[in-house]
Amino acid sequence: MLKIYNTLTRKKEEFHPVHPGVVNMYVCGPTVYNYIHIGNARSAIAFDTVRRYLEYIGYQVNYVSNFTDVDDKMIKAAHDQGITVPELADKYIKAFMEDTNAINIEPATMHPRATENIPEIIDFVQKLIDKGYAYVVDGDVYYRARKFKNYGQLSGQSIDDLEVGASEHVSADEVGKKEDPMDFALWKAAKPGEISWDSPWGAGRPGWHIECSVMSTKYLDNTIDIHAGGQDLEFPHHENEIAQSEAATGKKFVNYWMHNGFVTIGKDNEKMSKSLHNFITVHDIIKHVDPQVLRFFMATTQYRRPIQYSEANLTDAKNNLEHIQNAYNNLEYRKNDAHDGSEIHVQSKLSDFKEHFIEAMNDDINVQNGIAVVYELVKYANVYAKQASVNQDDIADIQKLLQELLSIFGVKIVATGQIDDDAIQQLIDQRNEARRNKDFALSDKIRDDLKAQGIILEDTPQGTRYRKE
Incomplete structure (x- = not known):
């Protein structure tokens, strides 16, 4: 039985989706004003892996991940680049x-944009006003946080304790407008020259939090199975989503909250972020690092868990991936002299690995224990490939299981370096x-010449094979 650690309850819980066999999953996507850095990519990779595993064990996954394509950062970036906000969004959505x-992140079932859902956002905000959860001040609309009785439950703090954190997200001009410092913007009145849409409260644009409440309930359901994102989104973003959504619908918003750890960098394990100017974009890193290795x-x-980004850790990943690839190639090479059929003990062993x-x-998508099983399978593959007698079906099934399990990690593995040139x-x-002929000088020269061309020779009991570096 799959268990997931639920941030809301701070414990692992058995996973039971609302609709048997179907998982409705919403993952907060990027604000598209720049290339994504590997801290952003961590969330995308983590929950793509979760999605792949859910599909592997038989679920149909409806996976929605949004693009925030209008906010203060985007307005500033568009102004600095001399283009419109929609042009900026199109540029970086394409890059994303x-x-x-x-x-190798699978496209979401749907990638909605905030600006594609303005009518629905306006209707949602109006519903909150009508219910007394929101109020209008000079064209801005704010949510009354203290009116929602469970505010602070996700982040595990009282609303008074959260005031300090909330102050970091409040601009100076908002302070005088709010009934309470904890209140947050649902709709922002437009400043001169800013992109805007007409609303009952005047020209403006959505606040950051409201878009995810609207799009998750619109494209999935009022109650969804999984809502995921980086742990920095617990407060205020996800806390505010819960307050908005449950006030509007009267139903529980999310059954399982999942949050990924940070990517850290440097000797002090500093969180990678754009605000700290210590980030590395995926766009840049894949110019010199194999995307499969990343x-x-x-x-x-x-x-x-947090991930420590370093060249040494990337090198370890590269070496481990090559080790797996070599095991796959060893099996591929043995197809040349393999017999037809299979053996029961091999098939039984493969069933054990899968189990x-x-x-x-x-156990909460424990990929570290999962990849440990893959490494054991790799050892078994290498031992099998060295046997004097091997079978075609067994080789194919070992290779298939390697591909199957690695695909959950988003890694593709195929035969390389076969002797066909x-x-x-x-x-x-x-x-x-x-x-x-015992002409070892010539033998060594041929080996070294091939190595200089990136061809590594390996002498095995079954003959000489090669692989490409």
């Missing part, structure tokens, strides 16, 4: 899709002949 595709590095740390993997992942094969044949 390219970067996330490179690290994906593998980030997908194999359990989503609630242990599911057991690990059912005539020129390389001729050199290998020449080297083998030199070794038989």
Whole structure:
């Protein structure tokens, strides 16, 4: 039985979706005013991995992830670049899709934009006004946080304690307008020259929090199974979403809240963020790091734990991924002399690996224990490949299971470095002949020449094979 750590209750709970066999999942997406950094990518990778596992164990997943395509940062960035806010949004949404595709993140079932849902946002805000949860001041609309009795439950604090944190998100001109410092904006009156939409309260635009309440309930349901995002969103963003949504619908908003840990950098393990100017964009890193390595590095740390970004850790991930790839290639090479059929003990062993993997992942998507099972499978694959006699079906099934489990981490693995290049094969044949003639100088030269071209030779009991670095 799958168990998920629910931020709301601070404990692991058995997962039971509202509709059997179907998971409605909402993940907060980026504000599209710049390229995503790997801290943003961590959330996208973590919950893409969760989604893949849910699908692997048989669920249909309706996965919605939004784009915040209008806010203060976007207005400033568009002004600085001399383009409109929609042009800025289009530019960075395109970049987001390219970067996330490179690290093999499946497109969401739907990627709605805030600006595509303005009528629904206005209706939602009006409903909160009509119920007495919101009020209008000079074209702005604010939510009465203290009116919602469970405010602070997600972040585990009292509303008085939360005032300090809330003050960080309040601009000076808002202070005099609010009935209470804890109140937050649902709708912001437009300043001269800003992008805006007409509303019953005057020209303006949505506040940040309201869009996710509107889009999750519109595209999924009033009560959704999973709502996810970075742990920095617990307060105020997700806290405010709960208050808005449950006040409007009268129903529980989310059954399971999931939050991923930060990506840290440097000797002090500082959180990576744009505000600290210590971020590395995915757009830049994949110019010199294999996107598969970046994906593998980030997908194999359990989503609630922090990730320490460093060149050394990336190198470890690269080496581990190569180790897996080599095991796959070892099996591929043995197809040349494999017999037809399979053996019961091999099939039984593969069933055990799969069972242990599911057991690990059912414990709050524990990818670290899950990848440990994959490494055991890799050891088994290497031992099997060295046997004097192997079977075609067993090889295919071991390879299939490797691909199957790695796909949950978003990693694709296929055969590489097979001896099918005539020129390389001729050199290998020449080297083998030199070794038989005890001409070790020539043998070493051929090996070194191939190595200089990125071809690594491996002498096995079944013959010489090669792989490309």
